[in-house]
Amino acid sequence: MVTVLFFAGLREAVGTGIEELALPAGVDTVAGLRDHLIARGEQWQALATAKNLRAAVNQDMVPLTTAIKDGDEVAFFPPVTGG
Amino acid sequence: MSTFKYSVAVQAADFDLSAEVRALTAADHAAGAVASFVGLVRDNNDGTGVADMTLEHYPGMTEKALEEIVLKAGERWELLGVRVIHRIGHLMPGDQIVLVVVSSPHRGNAFSACEFIMDYLKTQAPFWKKETTDVGSRWVDARVSDDDAMAKWRDQIGL
Numbered sequence: 001m002v003t004v005l006f007f008a009g010l011r012e013a014v015g016t017g018i019e020e021l022a023l024p025a026g027v028d029t030v031a032g033l034r035d036h037l038i039a040r041g042e043q044w045q046a047l048a049t050a051k052n053l054r055a056a057v058n059q060d061m062v063p064l065t066t067a068i069k070d071g072d073e074v075a076f077f078p079p080v081t082g083g
Numbered sequence: 084m085s086t087f088k089y090s091v092a093v094q095a096a097d098f099d100l101s102a103e104v105r106a107l108t109a110a111d112h113a114a115g116a117v118a119s120f121v122g123l124v125r126d127n128n129d130g131t132g133v134a135d136m137t138l139e140h141y142p143g144m145t146e147k148a149l150e151e152i153v154l155k156a157g158e159r160w161e162l163l164g165v166r167v168i169h170r171i172g173h174l175m176p177g178d179q180i181v182l183v184v185v186s187s188p189h190r191g192n193a194f195s196a197c198e199f200i201m202d203y204l205k206t207q208a209p210f211w212k213k214e215t216t217d218v219g220s221r222w223v224d225a226r227v228s229d230d231d232a233m234a235k236w237r238d239q240i241g242l
Contacts (some may be wrong), residue, residue, distance in 0.1 A: 008139055009222040027109035052225070059144035061207060075141060075209075079225030081180050082138070082210025083122055083170060083201060 002068065004033070006075035011054075012044030023070055030055045031064040033074060052079050087157045089165040090206040091149040093140060095172040098182050102145045107186050114163045114186040118193035120201050122147040126176035128223065138171045138180070142208035145169070147186055156185070156200050160192040167200065169210060204230040 004019045009018045018064075027036050034040075038048045047053065056075040057066055068074055088111075099181050100121055126133055153165045164186040174180060183200050187193040213222040 005141070007141055007209065013128055055122050056141070056209070059141070061148070061209075075144070077141070077209065078147070078211065078222065080206065080209050081212045081223045081225055082140070082208050083205040083229075 002033070002070065003073045004037075005075040007075065009078055010046055010076055015029065015041075015043055023068070028067055028069070029064070030057060030066050030068055031044060031061065033068060034064065034076065047049060047076060049080060050076075053077075054079055087162055087164070087166075089150075089153045089157065091146055091153060091167040093142075093145050093149070093169050093171055093183045097116050097170070097179060100182065100241075101183075103166050103168070103182060103184050107162065107166050107184050111163055111186075113188060115188050116193040117184060117186045118190070118192040119182070120195040120197050121179055122200055124174045124178045124180055126215070128214060128241045131218055132204050133175070133176060133216075134215045136174045136214045138174065139211045139213065140169075144209050148165060148228050149204065152196075152200055152203045152207060155203070156196040159198045159199070161189075162192060162196055165196070165200070169202070169204070169208070171210070199236055202229070202236060205229040206233045221240035 001020050002023050005018055024036055027033050034047050037044045055062055055064055055079050057068055058073050059060050104117055108117060109214060124136055149167050154168060162185060166184040168182040170180050172216055183197050185193045187195045206229050
């Protein structure tokens, strides 16, 4: 299983902040997971249209090309706006 | 001999600049300089009035990211202490939102590290602002100028 988290406007668009799912066969990168979610349907299109989509694996910000494995925590979010 | 001390906090509660400066410098008199930055909630953004704001964050990653930022500063400059506080939740215009306090033997390091920590925090720490404006509620867009500030440090110190 992987834990997938969504934050801010992306969380509102996909309608959930957290989801646990079994890593589908052939999905081994952050981008692969994003594409898998987008293929689910309309609610998930925000992952495709998001401007400058950011991601973190196990709480480190990473490029979408980063490898993922079972047990990881993967987060998707817009560019950060703190401070 | 002084060692580098630091702490970060993510909290809903307000903070007191004077108390934080005193706490950072009380135990160690090797510091000749303290630089601080306090960020405030503005009452306007992108030409629109802002009535209030809510800050969302990524619990766990937020604290980790702030600590990494502070440690990077500690590797780069001669520092004695760093305190970072970032507020979350509901905030009003004029409220304090972020605090950075840096102590160092000399002012140059304190000024530089304080600016670096804020610039880095702006682009790397997982906080998101949602503001209520005259025209409704909206998530704040990231600023290109914040990325530019970060790029400046990458060029200067090779991060």
